[in-house]
């Protein structure tokens with residue numbers, strides 16, 4: 001008798017539904033599994049056989065042939081164990097075959113028959129839900145699986161429980177409903193607040209603009225200027241995640257195996273801060289079977305690259321493609337793996353090797369040549385793609401004792417408001433944020449008033465700006481106007497945006513300026 005069981009495997013981040021067909025005929029005891037990677041077959045056969053016997057069932061004598069469809073997809077991992085065992089038990093008449101079509105099975109089996117946690121359960125549950133099937137998952141994964149709205153999630157601790165459920169000897173209770181109610185939002189519990197940052201109101205303003213329009217930021221300043229303190233507070237002013245964003249982000253962490261009982265889903269925007277010695281594979285992703293890198297784990301949130309000038313330029317250069325495409329693809333053995341990489345880039349650097357160039361204390365011990373060489377590392381094609389360049393100054397004593405400036409809650413409110421305006425303007429077609437405007441969109445949808453255009457033209461001529469810098473200035477100015485709720489971008493907005501352009505800070509000509 002042939003049994004048919006539904007399961008799924010993880011490929012990169014996506015789940016691929018598969019069908020397990022099992023046939024048992026008389027003959028020399030033997031088990032062949034087709035459609036699986038070689039090493040995986042042997043290991044799965046050993047686990048499944050032991051789990052069936054140790055759960056008190058009969059491992060059938062005869063020739064067992066198992067086919068996992070579709071063919072041509074490399075299926076690896078232990079997630080199929082439970083489905084394989086159920087298939088054998090059904091093909092040998094120990095479970096009624098007709099019970100199986102309503103279920104999807106996912107879980108690793110240990111030799112004693114317990115069902116162990118697997119990676120990517122959220123993604124697999126979505127596929128089960130879309131196919132209208134209930135899903136039997138490892139107990140440990142059940143909260144994660146319950147994130148999917150409308151899914152019927154049945155948590156199982158052992159193969160015996162699953163078998164007894166399918167033979168109606170007991171009933172596995174569905175996991176308690178989804179963790180989210182209402183529109184899925186939750187008030188963020190901030191442990192840090194922008195109100196704690198004294199005397200850096202200009203920097204806070206720049207970060208507000210960055211969060212509102214999705215503009216990348218480079219902060220340059222000595223160690224005492226609080227670059228890290230500022231960056232750490234940025235997630236707090238980002239808008240709350242929508243249900244779809246929570247699912248998308250949790251899928252990534254689920255597939256990467258980074259969720260746990262304490263953190264079964266991701267409800268807050270990621271804040272990733274890899275060390276400056278991170279490798280290209282660590283940052284971008286990769287490997288023989290591609291794994292997501294920091295850029296994918298930061299998707300929907302913030303990628304903070306501290307000590308940017310100390311990073312290997314080959315590693316940072318690899319950021320260019322994902323910054324533009326908001327995703328990254330790898331091709332391995334003819335198969336394409338695509339991961340999301342839609343993050344807000346925040347880079348930070350000292351202004352020179354010793355860290356104190358330009359500091360009022362005059363502590364810098366670098367020679368002018370050393371300073372120039374160091375600053376050279378803060379230029380190049382990647383940094384051209386960062387909209388906001390911010391020079392941080394030390395904080396004056398009078399600012400430290402002054403009253404608190406903008407708080408996280410106030411700033412977040414402004415970000416949410418500005419994003420609402422952008423969504424209304426773009427209608428979600430090409431982009432929802434000003435930073436994503438193409439040059440053409442920037443031209444057509446920035447609505448700069450006459451005086452603004454005049455100032456822009458004067459700056460372009462006087463400073464020899466490149467078209468790229470001009471475009472960045474327009475995008476940032478549009479965000480500044482959106483924060484203020486203005487329909488037209490005026491000269492004041494343009495002037496403020498010009499402050500964040502690159503040319504102003506270096507004081508000398510760099511590759512952002514036209515040859516003259």
Ligand SMILES: [Zn+2]
Nearest residue numbers: 352354364366
């Ligand atoms: Zn120095």
